Amino acid sequence: MKIGNTELNGRVILAPMAGVTDSAFRAVCARFGAAAVVTEMVSAKALHYKDRRTPELMRLRAEEHPAGIQLFGSEPEILAEAAKRCLDYGPDFIDLNMGCPMPKIVNNGSGSALMKTPELCGEIVAAVKAAVPVPVTVKMRKGWDSASVNAVEVARICEQAGADAIAVHGRTRAQLYTPPADWEIIRRVKEAVRIPVVGNGDVCTPADAAHMLEQTGCDAVMVGRAALGNPWVFQQINAALSEQPQILPPPGLFERLTVMARHIEALCEDKGERRGMSEARKHVGWYLKGLRGAASLRRMAGQLSTKEDFKELLRAAILAQQEHS
Numbered sequence: 351m352k353i354g355n356t357e358l359n360g361r362v363i364l365a366p367m368a369g370v371t372d373s374a375f376r377a378v379c380a381r382f383g384a385a386a387v388v389t390e391m392v393s394a395k396a397l398h399y400k401d402r403r404t405p406e407l408m409r410l411r412a413e414e415h416p417a418g419i420q421l422f423g424s425e426p427e428i429l430a431e432a433a434k435r436c437l438d439y440g441p442d443f444i445d446l447n448m449g450c451p452m453p454k455i456v457n458n459g460s461g462s463a464l465m466k467t468p469e470l471c472g473e474i475v476a477a478v479k480a481a482v483p484v485p486v487t488v489k490m491r492k493g494w495d496s497a498s499v500n501a502v503e504v505a506r507i508c509e510q511a512g513a514d515a516i517a518v519h520g521r522t523r524a525q526l527y528t529p530p531a532d533w534e535i536i537r538r539v540k541e542a543v544r545i546p547v548v549g550n551g552d553v554c555t556p557a558d559a560a561h562m563l564e565q566t567g568c569d570a571v572m573v574g575r576a577a578l579g580n581p582w583v584f585q586q587i588n589a590a591l592s593e594q595p596q597i598l599p600p601p602g603l604f605e606r607l608t609v610m611a612r613h614i615e616a617l618c619e620d621k622g623e624r625r626g627m628s629e630a631r632k633h634v635g636w637y638l639k640g641l642r643g644a645a646s647l648r649r650m651a652g653q654l655s656t657k658e659d660f661k662e663l664l665r666a667a668i669l670a671q672q673e674h675s
C-alpha cells in the first residue's frame with residue numbers, strides 16, 4: 351500500500367499509543383518489520399504555545415521511517431500551524447487523531463469528539479493538507495456511540511478534503527477498548543472510499559491479520575496492544591502474509607532478553623537513566639510475560655530505577671530459566 355507517494359514495505363503498521371510508542375519502541379518495531387510507525391499523539395496547542403517537552407515526542411530516528419507524527423486538536427488553523435512545525439522533524443506523513451476517547455481530550459472537542467461534527471473533520475484535513483507537502487492521514491473510530499456510527503460518512507468527508515489514507519478502529523468512543531472490535535465497519539469504509547484504508551482493532555496474531563485483510567478488504571492492518579513487549583509480531587505477520595507463508599516460532603529467551611536490553615538502552619539514551627528506567631518498568635513487564643519465573647521477575651521490573659537494577663534483572667531471568675530447565 352502507499353501513503354501518498356510513499357510505498358510501504360509490508361501490510362502491518364504500528365498503532366500510535368500514548369506513553370508507549372516513543373522513538374526507542376518505534377525503532378524496535380520498525381526493525382522487526384512494521385511497515386510504518388506513528389508517534390504518540392502530540393498536542394497541536396502545545397506546539398502552538400511552544401511547550402518545552404513536546405519536541406521530544408516528535409524526534410524520529412533514521413531507522414524508524416516511514417514514520418508519521420500524530421497530532422490532536424480541534425481548531426483547523428492551530429492544527430495546520432502545528433503540522434508545519436512537525437516538518438522540522440522529517441515525518442513521512444502527518445496523522446490526525448479523531449479517535450482518542452480520553453475525557454481530557456474529548457472534553458476539549460478533540461480526538462473522537464471530532465466525529466460528532468463531520469464537517470469540522472473535513473475542515474481540519476483540508477487546512478492541514480494545504481499547510482504541508484507531506485501526505486495527511488486520519489485515524490478514527492467507528493463513531494461516537496452506538497447511536498451515531500458514522501465512520502463511513504466521516505471517511506468520505508476526509509477523503510474529499512484530501513486525506514491520503516484512513517485508519518479505522520472498529521469501536522465507538524463509548525466502547526473505549528474492551529468489547530470486540532467491529533470489523534464490518536472497516537469493510538464498509540473500505541467500500542466507500544478510494545484512498546487506502548487501514549483496519550485496526552484486535553489484530554493479535556498472523557491469523558487475525560489475514561482474517562482482517564480478507565474479511566474487510568482493507569489495504570493494511572494496524573497493531574497496537576499485541577506489540578507490547580512483542581515487536582516480533584510484525585515479523586510473524588509479515589512471514590505469514592508473504593508469498594511463501596511461514597509460521598515463525600516465538601523468540602527464544604536469549605533473543606527476547608537481547609532485544610529488550612537494546613530497547614531499554616535506547617530508551618535511557620533518549621530520556622536519561624532516571625526517567626528511562628522508570629518508563630522501562632512497563633515495557634520490561636510486557637517482555638517478561640510468559641517467561642518462567644515471570645511473577646518474581648515482574649516484581650523486580652516494577653522497581654527498576656538504575657541500569658544496575660536492570661542488569662540484575664537480566665541475570666535473574668537467565669537464572670530462572672536455567673533452574674527450570
Ligand SMILES: Cc1cc2nc3c(=O)[nH]c(=O)nc-3n(C[C@H](O)[C@H](O)[C@H](O)COP(=O)(O)O)c2cc1C
Pocket residue numbers: 365366367368369370389390391420447448449450489519527550551552553572573574575576
Ligand atoms: C496505551 C494506549 C495508548 C493509545 N494512544 C493512542 C494515541 O496516542 N493515538 C491514537 O490514535 N490511538 C491511541 N491508542 C489506540 C490504538 O492506536 C489502537 O487504536 C487501539 O489500541 C486498538 O488497537 P489494538 O486492538 O491493536 O490494540 C492507544 C491505545 C492504547 C492501548
